[in-house]
Amino acid sequence: MEQLIIHGGAGILEGKTAEAQKMHESLCTIWEESFEVLKKTGSAQKAVIHGVRMLEDDPIYNAGTGSKLQADGQVRMSAALMDGINNRFSGVINVQNIRNPIEAAELLSKEKHTVLSADQATEFCLNNGFSNYDPITPVRLQEFEKKCAGIHGTVGAVALDKEGRIFSGTSTGGIGCEIPGRVSDSSTVAGTYSSAKAGVSCTGIGEQITQQGAAVKIVTRVEDGITLQDSVAKVIQESDSFNYLFGMICLDSKGNFEVGKTSALNEVYYAYHDGEKIRTFLN
Numbered sequence: 001m002e003q004l005i006i007h008g009g010a011g012i013l014e015g016k017t018a019e020a021q022k023m024h025e026s027l028c029t030i031w032e033e034s035f036e037v038l039k040k041t042g043s044a045q046k047a048v049i050h051g052v053r054m055l056e057d058d059p060i061y062n063a064g065t066g067s068k069l070q071a072d073g074q075v076r077m078s079a080a081l082m083d084g085i086n087n088r089f090s091g092v093i094n095v096q097n098i099r100n101p102i103e104a105a106e107l108l109s110k111e112k113h114t115v116l117s118a119d120q121a122t123e124f125c126l127n128n129g130f131s132n133y134d135p136i137t138p139v140r141l142q143e144f145e146k147k148c149a150g151i152h153g154t155v156g157a158v159a160l161d162k163e164g165r166i167f168s169g170t171s172t173g174g175i176g177c178e179i180p181g182r183v184s185d186s187s188t189v190a191g192t193y194s195s196a197k198a199g200v201s202c203t204g205i206g207e208q209i210t211q212q213g214a215a216v217k218i219v220t221r222v223e224d225g226i227t228l229q230d231s232v233a234k235v236i237q238e239s240d241s242f243n244y245l246f247g248m249i250c251l252d253s254k255g256n257f258e259v260g261k262t263s264a265l266n267e268v269y270y271a272y273h274d275g276e277k278i279r280t281f282l283n
Ligand code: GLY
Pocket: 153, 154, 172, 173, 174, 175, 183, 184, 185, 186, 202, 203, 204, 205, 206, 207, 209
């Protein structure tokens, strides 16, 4: 059974009807196109990369184009891809001046050394056919100048293909105004993880996701025979005891979905198909 779930971050859109509607429409389009890729190619990997690339290219999300600026006014992006069947994690941390960090994670999935950071990650991309690209948008520049008001970010996708392969992918511009060089959860196994049984992509405050080891913990519990629903509920319960603020999208090898969030978080901006229609955070 083929399945796909995507997210465009988390936060509060209460009272911002136009923004919520715009995000709903964007998520529906991206879900539809990415699911088409899943059906046509039969590849969970291709669907995840396609979905995350589209999310990175839409400036309303905090990833790729539209990434938030760090305290020194520079954009540094992070992304990861996890192949659940082959147990292969790859990613970039604080890469600069490229358009699609998820493509860098894909490229690194074929290398012996699968995670690169900072200037060396950028250099690797530029030496391997990536074009120089400025992901800063006027809106993000304005937010930075006003001390970073705006919604939370991070985008992600998890897919299951007919061959039973699960891939997860996550990409982020960070939290905005962070200490330059801060490492987000997204390009760690706390934020992005998959096995043959389940896959997870997280969104929210990176430090808290990392402290909980959220994605790898959920997947490990499913591996140990706990249902996806109970595995997510347990991580949420553990995280709520610290009043943490994050959420996640998940799916398992039977095609079950879960969208989880801690009590402190307002909502996760997700999209999936429930068999009847595309469901998002709005419907
Ligand atoms: N979850 C994204 C970040 O904290 O950077």
